[in-house]
Amino acid sequence: MGKRAQRRLMMVWLPLGGILAVGGYLLVTGQRLHLYQAxxxxxxxxxxxxxFLHRHHGGQQDHGDDD
Incomplete structure (x- = not known):
């Protein structure tokens, strides 16, 4: 990967990461009560x-491979 491609990736991912970080912070601070309730x-x-999803695993093995 060339330096030009790396620079392009940084120009996309760095602002996106910043936006996600700020949005996550605002979500946590503004909706703290709802997060505590959930x-x-x-x-x-x-x-x-x-x-509930793993209760049927014991002793029920599929022995039939009819290929």
Whole structure:
């Protein structure tokens, strides 16, 4: 990759990263109450998904390969 291509990438990704950083900061500071309200749901999502989505894995193996 040449220096010209690297410069082009920097001209795109650097401002985009800055915009995302500022937008994320504003989202967190402005919507803090909503984030705190959703935090228990986010923390429970992983255990609940594990409980409900992985319950059928034990002892049920597919033995039939009919190729």
């Amino acid at each position: 935090l228990p749901l986010l923390l429970l999502a992983c255990p609940l998904m594990h409980l």
